[in-house]
Amino acid sequence: MKTLSGMTLTSRGKIQMSDEVIKFKNVFKSFGETKAINDLTFTIPRGSIVGFLGPNGAGKSTSIGLMFQFLRQDSGEIDIFGENVKENIINIKKRIGLIPDSELPKVKGETLLRHTGRFSTSSTKELNLKIEQMVRRVGAESFYKKSTQILSRGQRQRLKIANAMINDPELIIADEPSSGLDPISRDQLLKLFNHLVSEEGKTIFFSNHVVSEIEQVCDRLLIISRGKLVREGTYTDILEALPIKNRYALTAKGITAEELATYPDVVRVEVLRNGQFIVTVTNDDQTPEFLKKLTEAPSITIYSFSKGMVDLSSLFKED
Amino acid sequence: MKRQITHLLNLFELERKSLLIIFLFFVFSASLSAVTLLFLPDILKASGLTITNLPKADFTALIKDFWGNLPLNGAIVALIYGSTAFSSETDINKRGYFILSRPITNTEHYYLKSVFKLTAFFIVLILASIYTYLFGSIFYAPPDFGTFLLSSIEVSLATTIFLAVVLSTNSILNTGATIGIGVLFIVLDISVSVLAQFIDWIKWFSPTALTLEWVKFMENDYSLYVQSISVEIVWIVFPIVLGTILYRNRDI
Known part of the structure; x- marks a missing residue:
């Protein structure tokens, strides 16, 4: 994302005002002795999809809880749309939708949507129309009139998404929104997010564990660990800064991890599963020495080989 | 104001089934009182028992049975109705996030839900009393309806105190702890109501003792009516104000 004198050029090539939708400034939050959020500072620009990544207990859900x-x-201070959350939470809530990582109330899906939708329209006809449009948009037409208790996890997740979007918010905050969705539904959700940002100018802030999903759609990543922001930037920027160039994924037959460890320049071998290894070498040559040796060995078959594997533990570590 | 009305409308839709069940419970209780009172001599005769000095089967006996049992029945119903009011939203599943992400503050949610539940519970008790009046009128000569209604307001308000205490406790404690505190409150209330037989002023500290004031009102002695109603309102408002402060300062 490039900044041009007060304007922001998003990765989607659109020029937008570079106002800050979310701003955390030196925020602290403790639960007893545990520091859940420790001097967290970041800003989220309008019209972007920002991924909030971190291991369990990093402070992702706590940060979202603080926003609401x-x-x-x-x-510390938290501002959303330039308004302080402690002073103007009502104005802020009118403009944001939440997809929480919590259980749905024990009601019919339609009741949930009607109760949320009522805050933006008093006309029953308009509200019914809104509900119909929203359930169609998230693919919930066949089950939204049923009780949330009998729905599958994926179906409940779709209802949560519809509930967050029913009042047409400018900002959608999602806590693990793809959890429980099958791969097709997950793709649909990411496409929907993409559409909401690029075509409707909304801002999306979502937490996730899955790096590949965030990589697909996010303009920017915030990586949090132990309540602190440890990395920030585009996916590529973050990868550039990580020690990943000398990590290789290898799928091969006819060799064990112990044998691989004896090859030239190899400093570490991790076994993913039978025949799949992550090999760390001392340098980042285009064609590493150990690979040359492997290809020369007649008893070894190499099925796949790729360079630049992300080490998740290094992603969440402070520099 | 529109936000608050919308929230109340949502609460009504969510609570109407529970309120209907509570109403039916009290209607059943009142009907049972009436039928038992009416057929008690026949039941005893059929059983071969002869008991002299049976209470005279009239409207006062019926209402004494219904209102006499109301503090305990009402306390138990209040415990069931109120002990999950907030804890079910703030427990590990965090269901309340869906409600509180709407344009409503945590404080507004607490007091609106509490006021709604208290008002609805009070109205249900009044309606159950009116049902008792109408049903009882079939068998016995009823008293003046105005006198009966004023008395029923006093009795229902005193019973609503139990719900106020439960809702206040539930603002920060989980369901189990709320039930524990609620039961403790009932035990203390019964103890104080017994003491009130000997020390008159102590009745102001017991909802059960306050419900007994209806006997005077039915006899057109209204000297303590305003005082009773005022004390009951204080008993209801104070826990809710306290609960609102506690809920506002807690993490959900």
């Missing part, structure tokens, strides 16, 4: 004031920060 479900939780109260110990210190």
Whole structure:
């Protein structure tokens, strides 16, 4: 994303005002002795999809809870649309939709949508129309009139998405939105997110564990660990800064991890499953020495080989 | 204001089934009182028992049975109705996030839901009393309806105190702890109501003792009516104000 004198050129090639939709400034939050959020500072520009990545317990859900004031920060400022969440939470909530990582209330899907939708329209006819449009958009037509208790996890997730979008919010905050979705539904969700940002100018902030999903759609990544922001930037920027160039994924037959470790320049071998290895070498040559040796060995068959494997533990580590 | 009305409308849609069940429970209780009272002599005769000094089967006996049992029945129903009001939203599943992500503050949600539940519970008790009046009128000569209604307001308000205490406790405690505190409150209330037989002023600290004031009102002695109603309102408002402060300062 490039900044041009007060304007922002997004990765989708659109020029937008570079105002900040979400702004965290030196935010702290503790639960007893545990520091859940530790001096967290970041900003999210309008019209972008930002991925919030971190291991379990990193502080992703806590940060989202603070934005909605479900939780109260110990210190620091949180502004959304330029308004302080402690002072103007109602104005803020009118403009955001939440996909929480929590259980749905025990009601019919339609009731949930009607109760949320009522806050933006008092006309029953308009509300019914909105509900119909929304359930069609998320593919929930066949089950939205049923009780949430009898729905599958994926179906419940679709209802959560419809619920977040029913009041046409400018900002959608999602806590693990793809959890429980099958690969096709996950792709549809990512496409929907992409559409909402590129065609409707919305901003999406979502937390996730799955790097590949975030990589597909996000303009920017925030990586959080132990309540602190450890990395920030585009996926490519973050990869550039990581020690990944000397990590290789190898699928081969006829060799063990112990044998691989004896090859030239190899410093570490991780076994993913039978025949699949992550090999770390001392340098990042185009054709590493160990690979040359492997190809020369007649008893070894190489099925696949790729360079630049992300080490998730290094992704979440502070520099 | 529109937001609050929308939230109340949502609450009504969610709670109407529970309220209907509570109403039916009290209607059943009142009907049972009436039928038992009416057929008690026949039941005893059929059983071969002879009991003298049976209470006279009239409207006062019927209402004494219904209102006499109301503090305990009402306390138990209040415990069931109120002990999950907020804890079910803030427990590990965080269902309340769906409600609280709407344009409503945590504080507004607490007091609107509490006021709604208290008002609905009170209305259900009044309606159950009116049902008792109408049903009882079939068998016995009823008293003046105005006198009966004023008394029923006093009795229902006193019973609603139990719900206020439960809702206040549930603002920060889980369901189990709320039930524990609720039961403790009922035990203390019964103890104080017994003491009130000997020390008159102590009745102001017991909802059960306050419900007994209806006997005077039915006899057109309204000297303590305003005082009773005022004390009951304080008993209801204070826990809700306290609950609102506690809920506002907690993490959900």
